[in-house]
Amino acid sequence: MKPVRRRIRRHFGLTAKQVAVRSKRPWYFQTGAAFVFVGLGYAVAYWQYATGSESLRQTMLDNQALNTKVIQVERQLQIEQAAQSVLTKELRDVQDENIHLKEDLAFYKNMTNSKR
Template identity: 30%
Template sequence: MIKSLKRKFGISAPRVAVRPQTPAYVKWLVVAVLTVSALVLSWGMYDAGQKFAGFDKNEISYELNRLSESNAQLQQENEELRMKVAGLDRQLQMDFVAREDITRQIKSLEHENTRLKEDLAFFQNLGSASGKAEQRVSIGRLKLERGSLPGEYRYSLLLVQGGQRPKDFQGSLEFAVNFEQNGEKMMIPLADAASKAVDVNFKFYQRIENTFRLPPDATVDSMEVKVFEKGIAQARVMQTVNLSL
């Protein structure tokens, strides 16, 4: 008994360590601090690694902003250039139309000038020729030409009345076209919606111009013109003109 007590409470008894008990919130606080420290250290190492590798966040953000501004400026310049190109294109089209119109006017004036010169030469020859006073009506400047469309033809002539103090000439014109189609030669009169004759009424001269259409496969050879005076059945003047090549 005594020996047992000595072993428990004597010198040879086992040592007992007394430790204070740590509260749970202190442990969680320590864990949280360590976790935050680890995260901060990891982020610092990650950021340092990016900088070391050349991926600076601030520099990348700055570069992105710079590229965005440059892109916006380029888009604006591109839009301005597009508007300028559209304006130049419209101006070019207007210039082209104006040039075509001027070309047509020049051709028309050249044609009119040539016609006036021919008319002047005709009247000069008419005035200087002998025997013209006896023939009251004559046909001058008779032409037959191809038109601008397939199967279209244009003719023109100048009716002239000579003599001393001529009276107004009243009458009509009749036209007939000689052509070949499908190997057959034919002649047809030219007529408008009202009649086959063209009424004329003039004192000294009158110009006649018109166009007619035939099938595109028809080949025109010539045109015949007859001048009738009002009240007279027989033609006063008759003239034939070949197609100008």
């Protein structure tokens, strides 16, 4: 009787070994879950890429529109600078002509005053 009691105490008593119950999944479930998660990751990445490329296209169109505006403003500035340089040259010529005419007028006034 003692050996039977001892065996029962050894299996079910305080000194019994602690047993952890774990559920072990087969390898094909783990592999299948890994493929599902990888596929889901690729789907999310593709969705982000597709929406990102659409916003990228819109940004590129906006960039082109701004570039055309910049080119137009630069051309207008070049035209204004060319007109300004032409006007400056004409003003210099007119002022030089005015100075020569004043000199001629002063000369003729001196000639008429000296004859009287």
